[in-house]
Amino acid sequence: MAGFLGEAYPWIKALHIISVISWMAGMFYLPRLFVYHCAAEPGSQLSETLKVMERRLLRVIINPAMIAAWGFGIALILHTEAWHAGWFHGKLALLLCMHLIHAAFARWRRHFANDANRHDAGFYRIMNEVPTVLMIGIVILVIVRPF
Ligand code: HEM
DSSP states (O other), X not given: OTTTTGGGHHHHHHHHHHHHHHHHHHHHXXXXXXXXXXXXXXXXXXXXXXXXXXXXXXXXXXXXXXXXXXXXXXXXXXXXXXXXXXXXXXHHHHHHHHHHHHHHHHHHHHHHHTTOOOOOHHHHHHHHHHHHHHHHHHHHHHHHOOO
């Protein structure tokens, strides 16, 4: 399969990065909405509006962008045979962590949707940093390739 993308390789890599940027933009924004949601009274107009924003952000942007990042990413793996590379093993480990925080964000969104949030704004401010730190690690691994 190595090289199977041929002329399409740079286009697929561009689409991979575009979908990754969309995924990360949503992962940075959703916990911010959780911070504001902590200040909204359950049942209030603000709380109901934030529920709609959180649901649409997750289902219309974050989840489709994640699926696209994987789709183009798998094509790149097969084209470059990246599975041999140490940097890619490190990237996969950080990606697993990214999926754990993605799943946690989806769970906390459901809690807000059911007026059953269990955490305060300070907790979500800290959780907001997790995808940022993981993104920095992934980009350094894939560009610098330290190992
Ligand atoms: C979702 C699963 C992902 C898979 C399977 C994957 C896989 C890959 C592969 C195989 C390459 C090609 C490397 C090459 O051309 O030699 C690549 C490139 C890249 N990936 Fe991913 N990736 C994923 C997610 C991400 C994420 C979450 C980020 C950033 C947060 C990211 C950032 C990049 C960047 C910046 C490049 C371009 C590197 C270059 O120009 O050589 N990827 N990815």
